[in-house]
Amino acid sequence: MKLKYSLFTRRQFLNGLFGGWLGALMVSFLYPVIKFVFPPTREPDQVILPFLDFKDMKPNSVKVFSWGSKPGFVKKNKNGSYWAFVAVCTHLDCNVTYIPEQRKFFCACHDGWYDENGTNIGGPPPRPLRRLILIIEGEDLIIKREGVK
Amino acid sequence: MNLLGKKKRAQSWFDERFGISGIVKFLREKKIPQHKHSLWYYTGSAIMLFFVIQVITGFMLVFYYNPTLAEANKSVGRIMTEIPMGWIIRSIHSWSSSFMIAFVFIHLLSIWITKAYRKPRELTWMSGVFLLCVTLAFGFTGYLLPWDDLSLSATKVGTDIPRSIPIVGVWVTKLLRGGEDVTGDTLTRFFGFHVCILPVFIFILLAVHVYLIQKQGMSLPLAVESKKEKIQELPFWPNFVYRESVVWLILLGILFTVAIFLPPSLDKSADLMAPAPEGIRPEWYFLFLFQALKIFPAKILFINGDTFIVILILVEFLLFFFLPFLDNKPAEMKGKFITFLAYVTIVYAVVMTVWSLL
Known part of the structure; x- marks a missing residue:
């Protein structure tokens, strides 16, 4: 047409x-x-650390490790179990510290508080600290992102 | 032929090719109005003074500064301790940046309160708002370069704030940081912003800003403009420039005094794995924002506190940017209210800043 x-x-x-x-x-x-x-830049799927370094940790204390370019915490609980966290505040990304006497995580940037389980309990943080999966396999301490096999 | 004749000939040779005589004539005939708000006319050239100092001392610092993870803090330490006069150059650079920003705020508020952005000066205002952003970006990127604990935490927070912007936020944060996290790459990138990218922007914007001011002449405050009688004027050259140079000399005296007696500190090199130190704070001109981030709760009306703040800032910025268009009836109630808002802003900023220091 x-x-x-x-x-x-x-x-x-x-x-x-x-x-x-x-x-x-x-x-x-x-x-x-x-x-x-x-x-x-991708954060690591997992990091493998020698368990020997963490064996003698006192209960209710943390030890820092490198989770990519961020710090991570291996925390030994009172009952002797181990947990791993990304040691970065969920508010605005500052590195947090652990205060054993108060059994709390603290972020100095804007006064953010988390309890010993990493749950946000005070100040501006909107979410709990990010947990990582921690597996002890013989001599190795394996720390993984959630969802990684 | 005598020397004077030769000079004249050289001038006319140059002028034939360059056409400079128009500019010279313009500056000779430029007049600065005199009234009770004339003092504010000096703030622009004060900013320019500190800007020139920043450029010169910046050129000098870049000779010795190393923008890498391993060397940044060390190289600043070297400038402070080993390089002859290095400490004073860094001190001037650091103090002059604060002075420049302080005068940017004064300049801006004086224009807001005297409503100098009225038609036809809307574009002058808007280019000024961009200049403000670039100046603050200079301050923010420069703060990281010494790479100590304080500057690292400030950068982590500052670059994480855009993340709350809907949709593009994550990419803005990544672009600023050069990846997911603040690392050595961020340092190198910030150096690039500070010495390459931002300077290009500031020179272009300054050229536009200054051109517009020359094109439109000095603005008169409303009250002065509405009077019928003739306003007194001062020739720009040489009378006004002489007066300005008195102001410059006083400011230089103050700058050098504080730079000598209060040089900036340098902490140990930042550790990416260390917890944020207690008592961290940004530069003084971001304290009001810092305090807001601190006191806002985690959730406001189902959204994150910091998302709320970021959206608030963006909205405020847009209102601010389009202020000349919003303030279209300057002599009426609306105009008076907008002037009142300037005072509210000052009180708010001062209160938040003082609060953050307590």
Whole structure:
């Protein structure tokens, strides 16, 4: 079927084509730029530490380990069991500390408090500290993200 | 031919190619109005003074500073202890940044209160708001560079705040940090912002800002403008420039005095695994925000306290940015209310800042 009138002029058509081409060119330039500025950083699936280092911990104390570029805490509970946390405040990402006398985690940046189970109990933190899965296998202490097999 | 004739010839040779005479003529004829609010006209050039000092001392510091995880703190220590006059250069750079920001705030509030952003100066105001953002970004990125415990925690918090912005927030945080967390990459990136990217922006924005001011001339306060009688004027060159240079000399005297007697400290190198030290705080100009983050509860109306603050800041920023358009009836009740808001802002900022120091 032939239209009686064209929907746009030849000039409009060519301008659209040219503009579209320029746009596509820009996107193809921008894509690598954006890829470049976001480096691939993934937190580790798991870290394996020698259990020997943690064997002699006193109950109700923590020991720091490297969870990627963040600190993690291995905590020995009063009953002798071990837990692992990401030692970073859920409010605005400051590193927390453990105060054994009060049995609480504390973030100095904006006065955030967590109880000994990592539950947020005071100040601005919106969520509990992140727990990690901790498995003791012979000589090894294996710390995993949740959901990793 | 005598020397004077040669000078004239050289001038006209240059002018034929460069066309400088128009600018010279403009500056010769530029007039600064005199009235009881004229004092505020000096704040702009005070900012410029501190900016030039920042550029010069920044060039010097960059000769010795190393923007890497292992070396940053050490290199600042070296500047402070080994490099001849290094301590005073860093001290001036650090103090001058505070002075510059203080004068940016004074400049901004004076314009808000005298309503100098009225038509046709809306774009001057808007370029000024961008300049404010870039200046604060300079302060924020510069604060990390010594890489001690204090600066690390401040950066962790500061770069985590955008995360609460809906949709794009996570990417903004990643872009600022160069990854999920604050690491050595963040330090190098912040150095890049501080010495490459932000300078480009500030020079472009300054050019626009200063051009607009020259194009439109000095703004008159409403009360002065509505009077019928002729306003006294002062020639920009040389009268006003001489007066400005008196102000500059006084400010330089104050700057050098505090820089000599109160040099900035340098703590031990930051440890990414160490808990945040007690008593951390950002630079003084972010204290009001710091205090707000501290006192806001974890949940407000089903959303996170910090998401609430971030949304509040974004809304306030937009209102602030479009202030010249919102304040379209400056002489009426609405205009008076907007001026009143400036005083509210001052009281709010001062109260929060003092509270954070208690």
